[in-house]
Each structure stands twice: as structure tokens, then as C-alpha cells.
Amino acid sequence: MSEYRNVHFIPPRPVQREKRVGIYCRVSSNSLEQLNSLTNQVSALTRLTASTPNWFLVDTYIDIASGKTGLKRKEFMRMLEDCQLKNLEIIITKNISRFGRDTVEVLESLNKLREYGVRVIFEQEGLDTADTDSELMISIIESIAQAENESRSDNIRWGYKRHAAQGTSKLYNRKCYGYENDEDGLLIIKNEEAKNVRLIFDLYLRGLSIIGIKRELEKLGIKTPTGKEKWSKRTIDVMLSNEKYIGVVRLLNAGENQEHYVSEDNHPAIISKEQFEAVQMEKKNRSNIVKTEDGVKRKSKKYSSK
Incomplete structure (x- = not known):
């Protein structure tokens, strides 16, 4: 061992x-x-x-x-x-x-x-x-x-800005009353609704106030964009200022440096540019807000309905 x-x-x-x-x-x-x-x-x-x-x-x-x-x-x-x-x-x-x-x-x-x-x-x-x-x-x-x-938020904002600048943003073809999207997602005129859009612009230039237009639409039985019988003044007012009806889309990048992206002739127009500009001028004339040397003031009397 x-x-x-x-x-x-x-x-x-x-x-x-x-x-x-x-x-x-x-x-x-x-x-x-x-x-x-x-x-x-x-x-x-x-x-x-x-x-x-x-x-x-x-x-x-x-x-x-x-x-x-x-x-x-x-x-x-x-x-x-x-x-x-x-x-x-x-x-x-x-x-x-x-x-x-x-x-x-x-x-x-x-x-x-x-x-x-x-x-x-x-x-x-x-x-x-x-x-x-x-x-x-x-x-x-x-x-x-x-x-x-x-x-992720930065990437979303960057993508929105890039697509807007390149004219490829889907927001350019977001539909509103008077339009619909075709098979390719592009805006085309929806004839029945477009006829009502033209009527609203025409009534305003004939002297009717927004309240007067509201009453006329309801009397004719024309439904709102959401299918309701009663129109709101806000809906009509926004429609009268919507550049989309002349084929223009304006996007705003609301960042530190605000940038506008405008697409002219983006889609078919329902209203002529001349008629649209006439409505904007008329809206300005009817407004009860005036600019003076002392600042912004209200007129003593508002435009009355005809």
C-alpha cells in the first residue's frame, strides 16, 4: 500500500x-x-x-x-x-x-x-x-x-412631416362632405352631396346668413354630413371656408417651426376659386369684428338674417 x-x-x-x-x-x-x-x-x-x-x-x-x-x-x-x-x-x-x-x-x-x-x-x-x-x-x-x-412619437412626427412634404400623406385624400375615395384612395366628387355644397355657397352669396341657410336646408329635407335632419351653424360655417372645395389641401406641421404644405389641384374642385374667394370676402364683410388703431373691436350691430 x-x-x-x-x-x-x-x-x-x-x-x-x-x-x-x-x-x-x-x-x-x-x-x-x-x-x-x-x-x-x-x-x-x-x-x-x-x-x-x-x-x-x-x-x-x-x-x-x-x-x-x-x-x-x-x-x-x-x-x-x-x-x-x-x-x-x-x-x-x-x-x-x-x-x-x-x-x-x-x-x-x-x-x-x-x-x-x-x-x-x-x-x-x-x-x-x-x-x-x-x-x-x-x-x-x-x-x-x-x-x-x-x-416612437418622434418617428411618427418625422413620418408625417416627410409624407406631407413629398405629397404622399394620406391626409391629402381624406374625404369630406361632397367627396368620396375611389379604388386607389383618391378623392372624387360625390355628385348628390356636391350639389348641396354648391347650393350652400350659392345661398350665401345670394345674401342668406348661416342661420338662413340652415333653415333652407332643413326645409328642403337635405340631411347633414352625418345623416341628421338638423344642421348646425358650425358645420355650414366650416364648409364655407373649406379650401378642399376648390381642390386645395393645406397641411400644417405643428412643431417648433410651423410649416405649411399646400397641394394645389390635389383633386377635382366642386366650387370655382372665384366663387370661393367671393364667399371669403363676404364673410369678412359680414363679420362683427373690425380692426382699428386701438386693436380688434366688435361692431355695434351684427349682420342680420335675410
């Missing part, structure tokens, strides 16, 4: 059990661009799982659902059920915005998964619930959500 006196026996290392991993991915629509994004998400997270020692990919959960609250994510719910049944120990997802649709939903889901003993890893942000205490995780998620909301 003396020959083994200097030999040290090393006990075998215990075999490390593999961690059961689930991948969660979400895209907001089934457009080609979003499906390509989905493919990239799944591919990247699968490679990451395969390259990590002792990780075993159990399942991949994929939802195609928008960020609107109230829409069910079936795969997300199936994943939570698997976590509750102890089928998963780790969930890996691309980022916080893919995991949840708002801060409240993310935090509620993380609390559930913490109760189930499941670790969640957000690959893009480099966040791991196993290494981050709950208070810090909450503050991080809230700050990221706020930044994403601000970025």
Missing part, C-alpha cells in the same frame, strides 16, 4: 444538469418586413442558446400580434403555462418591447415568472433577472419604456 501513499484521488465532478430554455419572439404584423424580423430574432436567439454550455432549447414561442392592449398573445400564455408546470427554467427574448406591450404588462409577467422561479434574459438590453434586483429592474424597464415612447 506504501506505493500509493503519495497518490491523491480526485472525486468525479458532478454532472451539471442542463437548463431548460424557451425562446419568445413577437412581431406586430405578418408583413414581409416583419416576418423577416421574426426570422432574424429566432435565428439569433437559437444560435445564442446553442452556444451556451448546459442550455437545452425546449421550445420556441412565436406571436404575431400588434402592441395594442386587449389582443391575446396565445403563445405568450402557453409559455407562462409551461413555466408554471416547471417545463422551463430560462426565457430568452430579444428585448423588452418584444416581451411586453407596455410597462405594466412587462412587470406583471416578470413577477409571475419570479414566483415560478424562472429567469428572464433580455438579449438586446443585456438584462438578466437573475443578476438584477427587482427595484432596479423596475426602474430600468420604466426608463427604457419612456425612451421608446419618445422615440
